[in-house]
Amino acid sequence: MTSATPSTYSRVIPMIEFWFELGSNYSYLSVMRIEALAARHGITITWRPFLLGPIFKSFGWDSSPFVLQKAKGSYVWRDMARQCEKYGLPWTRPTQFPRRALLPMRVATLGAEQPWMGAYCKKIMQMNFVEDRDIDTLEAVSNALEQLGLPAAQIIADAQSDEQKHRLRLQTETAQARGIFGAPTFFVRDEMFWGDDRLEDALAFAASAG
């Protein structure tokens, strides 16, 4: 009997890496869409939360390009409304953008391999882009976790440990080292796909490469 190497596994179970930010509006589209689409293709999702802020800073930007480039910024909200309509997703243009998402991102780092990860990310995204609510608060994150029947206080305490903070920083550095420049980004092995617009292509590639 031959032993299974990681590359053998990746052929058996097709996998997509989903790099995203809970403050990112185009990540909202993918968070809401990826689980159903991946399930249809029999593809496993590896959740990779990372912070966009340090990536943008490395380009010399002190905010989102949608804030810094005024013309692109106005367009993006029209595009979001149309994309949400196309995909049957609820949408409210946030009155604050981009919203800080450090605490919910730390919880996402902790929860990346937990069965509640997808549902948790959807809750936070809905607060940000449907309910127009701040998400970087104890109250918002607690609400999201409680609505899923999870021990919110314990999870939040664990998420704020030095270990989890370090993991999120490390994941962000890894994103940068892999050439990620925006969110969402998908990887199938070494093949990179940028933007919610490429989610279907990335999944098709994962299915065919599987």
Add this chain to the structure above:
Amino acid sequence: MTSATPSTYSRVIPMIEFWFELGSNYSYLSVMRIEALAARHGITITWRPFLLGPIFKSFGWDSSPFVLQKAKGSYVWRDMARQCEKYGLPWTRPTQFPRRALLPMRVATLGAEQPWMGAYCKKIMQMNFVEDRDIDTLEAVSNALEQLGLPAAQIIADAQSDEQKHRLRLQTETAQARGIFGAPTFFVRDEMFWGDDRLEDALAFAASAG
């Protein structure tokens, strides 16, 4: 009998405005795809060549974002190869990017309402993104026009008139005034769609708004 107002016409014959640049790689995809797709929907194309350079300069950029943002730049060439494969289009990564396109753009300005416009733009795009050839030369533009059986010398002389130069500058200013920040961009009435990825959505909107 009621007289037909412009808005009545636009309801009768659905129309899409196609704003593009002959030096832009994502415009290449749309130039190659738009005629067949628009014909299928019964939509008329209004060709709107404009210069990206002055738009980028207004953002404080001295080149394409694909040159200025290194990570995005490397990604774009992989994305282009995949998109071309998906659409069955030939593709060669240009050894020079972005290529100057002033002369071919002036000819495109002159030809915007001519029956040869689509075929001419395809020829220039093929030189840039398939044959990896300079396009801002008398030879390249002459070749493209001659291959279409057109009087190249006369067209090029007309395209370099002060009137045509002025028209291209004006069209670029109009692009900026309408909030265009990249190419290709499509307008259906006042609805703006950015990027080759939105070509199908723009055409569907034109068809339904018609």
